[in-house]
Amino acid sequence: MTFEGFAPWAVLATACIVTWAATPRRVTSPQFFDGRSSDGALPGLWLVAVSAAITWIFAKSIANAADLAYAFGITGGLGYTIYYLSFIVGGVAIYFLRTRGHYRSLTHFLVEKYGMLCARLFLLTIGFRLFNEVWSNTKVMALFFGAEGSPAYWLATIAVTLFTLSYAWTGGMRASLLTDRIQAILAFVLLGVVLTVLFPGLSAKGVPEVPIDLRQGGITFCLLALVQVLSYPFHDPVLTDRAFLSPPRDMLKSFILAALISGGFIFLFSFIGLYARAHGLPANPSVSVPAAFGLLMMLVFNGIMLLSGSSTIDSTFTSVAKLAARDWRNDTREPAARHLTAGRIAVLAVAVIGNLPLLTIYLGDKVGPAIIAATTISGTMVMGLAPIFLLAWIKPASRLSFHLAFWPGLAFGVVRTVEVFLKIHIFPEAIAIGFGKYAVDLGVNVWGLLICTAGYLIGAALARKRQCACAATS
Template identity: 25%
Template sequence: MCFERVSHQLGVIFFVIIMLIYGWLGGMRSVAYTDTIQGFALLIGVFLLLIGSIIYFGGVPTSTDYMRAYSPEKIGIPDAAGVRNWLSLLLLIGIGAAVYPHAIQRIFAAKSEKTLKRSFSRMAWMPFVTAGVVFLIGIIGINAFPGLSTGDSEQLVGMMASTIASQNALFYWAMILLFGGVIAAIVSTADSILLTFSSIISNDLYGNYINPKASQRKKLLVGKLAGVVAVGILILIAWFPPATLYQIFVLKFELLIQISPGFILGLYWNRLHPKAVFAGMFAGTAVASVMTVLGLSWLNIASGLWGLLLNLSICVLGSLMMTVSEKEENESEQVISV
């Protein structure tokens, strides 16, 4: 099993084409099917990867002994700056994940309220299980492949899986299943966001402002074409990744979290003004972006949270100073009451 036979660029193009095909033809239904399939694949594959890691690399106790002897800083108590950084990341990801586009999309796509509640009752605890297993695999990997650089460490799971897959047929097919699920999860998430973007272009922009009399079929076509253009731009970025996966992951949430005041405050406060929301979102995104690009850090707290603080302040103060029409207030009351 080898993970370097196909170039990064060729892989990007191949999976973008797959995403466009099933997103264009199947829409949200196709995303739901791929989510189900990749969920089972990931669950089975990641647990077998953990079992293989324990068998062939010695498990967590062996890694702990290694770190105690050669990297004691990894098991030491973090300083105040480290604690602030981790707490800020937890807050950043916790709030950002709650307003993730594909998560919200699934709320509106649910067949009924009962189906939605049943789904969330299972989803609530699954991240702790899956992320916990991956965390243990990462700890074991410290001993399995010591001394990796920051860039090389992002290939750790692939390196461990390649070694385990070469041991016997069971683990070979399990690792194929695992990485098939990983790829499906990435493509599925990207496709969900692409569908959301296409819907915004076709309904909110084209349908409301450019051509209000357009048929549903024409608006759908415009949205799909806009999605293809957006994917073309993103391919150029993905062709030469601007940073490590971890940095891209954090940057995504630093920007994504800026929409949270509009969603969270809007659910419980009918005086929230749309202009204040837009101004706050714009200011928060600008602050987070500038701090990230320039590498600025204050108190070792994620730049997205400083942007969110400014964002939230503008939303609240701006809404208190602006008046809301009776029609808008009634509409807000209807949404909040639901």
């Protein structure tokens, strides 16, 4: 093996050693699920903020931000940054759920207001989201070791998965919080190195101009992100699980900080895409830019991807453990040893199943998941969650409201998923809003959200009418 081939593995080994040093070797059930310290203390404001921020700086998000800036100019990077307003939307909504209803999880709230069936439908949906997080982040990291489908690519896939599995299995949420802190510091240091190298070249060329059709396409993507951010945070337990770790007021402050930290990181990283466009480099700037600067820059990028990707995957494993061991049965009791066993079995299962979509490369170029699809498509499928959580203060709204909001959104999302993955057209062109490749997505999300919200309100109106009729006859 040449030095160039060996170097990325050395970076991976270094990241593993540093991360493992911050990982607790043994934890109790409350530490595993709630992230408490060895003396039972709740996680602090800054620990939650930094952890939430780095877990949302996905490896795929970093690649997407650079790709979008390359494709659409600065509006592309801005569009992906808008998704980080999810911390604000989710934080405010959950703050009121916790302070007014004293709920201990989103599942607890859903069971109390809409019933167990509705809660489990929600859990199945976020299970799909967690499934997406595994393969999409693993794929981005593995591509730094070799071409897709190569022996080095598959070896990296296995190595990254086994490493994150090892400490997520051992320490759960506590390990995730502590390793996130180290990973965040290192990721920002490496980003600083990258920007220091690139800014002189970008300043000399200036922010690249893009044709008007691409600018309009970038604005369309920005609008898509603004629509999806109303529902997006609620289907990501990596985010919402952390909203129940600390007192409500501290949580809200942590989430505002996390929005600034992670959103700032993503926007700054999108400048890599601008640099690639300004200098005429090939597409996939998170690979082409470091390749233009040589091995050392490639290793820095590799380090950023490994740190961000592993922080997301270990948090995904932790959320899967909580979903399977506690949320599925709406178990709000203190975590016990039985929860720990069930959670660890679920983590092992998703580590294997979550990477199976990577095998679709052997099906040919007519089918297979693109990395950006893990964001835009899963965001479309859950558009009905916006009224379910944001309009929860409407008292008559109950099971009927949930179903009239949830199912239309899921139907729109499934159809759009079939379109994207099989590369066929089902929605009519008339549904599109805006310009470019995301015009159909924006149209589907706008019209779909209006239908979901109308369904939710109709359900509440029918429930109120039924209540009034019962009161009149009693």
